[in-house]
Amino acid sequence: MNTTDTATADRPDRRPSVLDLTLRVLTAPTVGPLIALVLAMAFFSLKSDRFLDAQNLSLVLQQVMVVGVLAIGQTLVILTAGIDLSVGTVMALGQVVMTKLAVDNGVSPVLAIAVGILVCVGFGAVNGGLVTLLRLPAFIVTLGTLNIAFALTHIVSGDLTFSGLPSELLFFGRTFTIGHANFTYGVVFMLVLYAIAWFGLTQTAGGRHIYAVGDNPEAARLTGINTNRVLFSVYALAGLMSGMAALLLVARTELGDPNAGQTTENLDSITAVVLGGTSLFGGRGSIIGTLIGAVIVGVFRNGLTLIGVEVIYQYLVTGILVILAVSLDQLTHRRLA
């Protein structure tokens, strides 16, 4: 507390210098992920001349939208220093519920969608309830619900795949064309969800409280924030995002497949968040970073396929990627502490 240096404090709106701005840009949380994305894209465009094709890039976005939406919920949870391992299997259950109700039980498609999303929100609420009321570690709780949702997916579906879906369930798979590239409404929907999440996190008190709870839960509680309500909300919202992602997955695959979305999506959503610069220790990160991180994951999967790398090596690469990103997070965290 430099008591002689009050002059600058009186001028909060003083114009930042060019140096200030440069420093701010270089240290902004989203710059690192952006550089990583550009490097990855440069690499794959050198290796494959089809990579930068407009058609291929729009395909990347379509492949990204499911993980991208899951990663929104994952970001909220990780910002509170939690983790949700169940988002992928909860999504799988959601899509099976939606498609089975619509195809097998003749439920109106809109109602079927609503029930599917509600099931996902319910799982999120169970996660949030167990984490806040019983103070159980999020890791174990969501590992449990991961398995419950996995089992329910196969029990509910009877291991059958549902096809011949009504058009309402396929809406987000429809495309429109800009230039030579096709975009699905699902990609637009994902971007809208990101915009809403950005607004909530940066422009509202609720967003501040999510950061504060992850940053210093005791301080947050002492300032009068209802930390349990914040924690419960982020898990419930993660469930809601799983429901939205289920709808997108159904629209993309045009199927209700009990085996879809259970292998890579969980880890990919966490990878996207961490690659996007959000700290697993909570309190630091940005939703825009997560969007970039999700695109990085998509670029790797798409690029590796294009240059003919076998699928099993893609697992290897994403595994290494996530560990690299987490190590970086740990190193910065140590530097700050």
Next chain:
Amino acid sequence: MSTQQPILEARGLVKRFGHVVALDGADLELYPNEILAIIGDNGAGKSTLIKALSGALQPDEGEIRLDGERAHFHSPRDARRAGIETVYQDLAVAPSLDIASNIFLGREVRRRGPQGGLLRMLNKGAMRRDATRHFAELQIGVQSMTQPVENLSGGQRQGVAVARAATWAERLVIMDEPTAALGVKETGQVLDLIRRVRERGLPVILISHDMPNVFAIADRILIMRLGRRAAVVTPLTHSMPEAVAIMTGAAPEQP
């Protein structure tokens, strides 16, 4: 001073934890415009007394009065609503949030009209301006209200915590070992800050282990021993060794 009505008064507070009696009929009066220090050996009941006054725990017996009226605090929120703010020793700030956000944490100001009502948008400009004004009044110098608290020194961080308390306290501020985590120079700066809080008309209850600082800053000193008030002295009437003697039981109590 004793002819004035106390702002805060505690009478016969008792708190038991199982067989341990942490508070055994503790009394306290805080008068307007004073810094009241509370000292005592470990286990003398300082922390328990403070927790009862800040609503962090509920006494089993006894009563708390604010401006003469009976008060019941079931949670820190109740105490805050009554105008009591508490500063904790462990720098209770959110390090990754900026200064203005920390000052307004949990009490964010929203924009007017539909932007605030419907979209619940924050009025960041107003919060920044208010925070800047409070910092100027308390003469805390920082470069910008938008820098994250983690970029500040320990003393500056505690400055943020004190400024937050001073901003919101309507009746009094409680400071629980506010300098325990700080170096010598920073401790001096925080003590200056505590004086300025009093100059703004807020009485302060200060818990501290640091005798020289207590004697430098306090108007009156409440000495706790075995869960009760052993004596109330002033730096003018008693020396530091005399106070320590009462604290340890070597000298008789003077209640």
